[in-house]
Amino acid sequence: MASSFRMIIDDFAKENLHGRLRRDREALLWKLDGLSEYDARRPLTATGTNLLGLVKHVATVEARYFGEVFDRPSPEPLPRWQDHDGSDLWASEDETREQIVGFYRRTWEHSDATINELPLDAPGHVPWWPQPSPNANLFAILVHVLGETIRHAGHADILREGLDGRTGLRPEYEEQIDEEARAAYCAKIEQAARAASPLRA
Numbered sequence: 001m002a003s004s005f006r007m008i009i010d011d012f013a014k015e016n017l018h019g020r021l022r023r024d025r026e027a028l029l030w031k032l033d034g035l036s037e038y039d040a041r042r043p044l045t046a047t048g049t050n051l052l053g054l055v056k057h058v059a060t061v062e063a064r065y066f067g068e069v070f071d072r073p074s075p076e077p078l079p080r081w082q083d084h085d086g087s088d089l090w091a092s093e094d095e096t097r098e099q100i101v102g103f104y105r106r107t108w109e110h111s112d113a114t115i116n117e118l119p120l121d122a123p124g125h126v127p128w129w130p131q132p133s134p135n136a137n138l139f140a141i142l143v144h145v146l147g148e149t150i151r152h153a154g155h156a157d158i159l160r161e162g163l164d165g166r167t168g169l170r171p172e173y174e175e176q177i178d179e180e181a182r183a184a185y186c187a188k189i190e191q192a193a194r195a196a197s198p199l200r201a
Helices: 004-032 036-043 053-064 097-117 138-164 179-195
Strands: 123-125 135-137
Touching: 004 036, 004 053, 036 053, 036 123, 053 097, 053 135, 053 138, 097 138, 135 138
Parallel strands: none
Antiparallel strands: 123 135
16 A cells, blocks of 8 residues: 555656656747847856857756666767866857757657656666765656756746846747836836945945
């Protein structure tokens, strides 16, 4: 009885975590929709963060965690984790948007197979995690990769808003931009910030 109940709970947890991961993958990709090649690639922060680079990075992270961690290497060529040099954070002029998006989508297929075929307590080994505990299981990896995806999708939200003002999780939730309402809202926040900072001129 306890074993059956545990299986029900595990199935529920896996289905919900996996469903959220699938949703946020699509949300991240949508942030590239309608952008020029330049805007998709150009650095938008002081540290060089860019939208296409975020997609490339998350794809590489997912490929590693649902691949080699469970001895199911990604069919895509990946640099060794020991050789990480930041090249997964931006797109070179020779890499097309279609190649990077295609890599991400193919990674989904490989990751989904790992998630679907293994139980939540399936053991994995993460050699790049701090010692002395590089061991994990599928549940821990699902939570970790979901966290990474959500974090970077949030970065993409802000970057895209800064480029052209577009916001939203998915196309069906996007609202028409009301410039006057946005300006009034920002003015209210600015006024509150100034009022809370009496030393500001």
